[in-house]
Amino acid sequence: MSLHRRNPRRDHAELAIVQTLEARGFHVDRVSAPGFPDLVVTRKTRMHPGGDVCGAVWFVEIKRPKGARFTAKQIQWRSRWQGPPPITLSTIEQAMAFPEAFERPQSADAVAAPEDEPASPQFAQESSSVSSQEPPT
Numbered sequence: 001m002s003l004h005r006r007n008p009r010r011d012h013a014e015l016a017i018v019q020t021l022e023a024r025g026f027h028v029d030r031v032s033a034p035g036f037p038d039l040v041v042t043r044k045t046r047m048h049p050g051g052d053v054c055g056a057v058w059f060v061e062i063k064r065p066k067g068a069r070f071t072a073k074q075i076q077w078r079s080r081w082q083g084p085p086p087i088t089l090s091t092i093e094q095a096m097a098f099p100e101a102f103e104r105p106q107s108a109d110a111v112a113a114p115e116d117e118p119a120s121p122q123f124a125q126e127s128s129s130v131s132s133q134e135p136p137t
Contacts, residue, residue, distance in 0.1 A: 010038075010062075012064065013062060013064075013090065013091065013092070014030075014038060014039075014062045016092050016095075017039075017062060017089055017091075017092060017094075017095045018030065018039065020092050020095040020096060021039075021041060021095050021098065024095075024096070024098075025043060026041050026042065026043045026098075027041070027042045027043065028040070028041050029041075029042075034073045035071070035073030035074050035076055035077035036059075036077055037059035037060055037061045037074075037086040038060060038061055038062045039059070039060040039061075039062065040057065040058075040059060040060075041057070041058045041059075041060050041098075042055055042056065042057050042058075043055060043056055056099070058086075058087055058098075058099060059083075059086035059087070060086060060087050060088075060089055060098075061074070061086045061087070061088045061089070062088075062089055062090070063088050063089075063090050064090060065090040065091060068090070087099070087102045
């Protein structure tokens with residue numbers, strides 16, 4: 001995927017995060033489009049008996065660990081996006097824990113974090129957009 005604009009500003013840790021994800025077996029596309037997340041991350045997960053490949057796709061926003069804010073265009077894109085919210089990564093340690101540490105519960109029956117434990121950064125930023133409805137069975 002290649003969406004380019006002139007002189008895109010890249011966050012300081014992006015290259016290291018991309019290299020970490022690729023070393024872990026993910027395919028990473030860097031995107032430069034106003035408002036769109038910085039990375040599209042994919043990974044093949046299994047092969048069906050008929051030969052079809054299943055996979056997973058994540059949109060990832062790279063932000064500085066402290067003081068980073070979403071731009072007006074990022075907020076606008078997120079308000080229109082109807083899929084799961086993008087994951088925000090800031091450090092190589094977070095890239096090493098990706099995606100397991102960032103997976104959202106699939107149902108209301110899923111285990112929640114204890115009340116005295118703060119939610120992870122991306123949950124705190126985007127908790128209002130997570131649906132509590134169970135998917136159809």
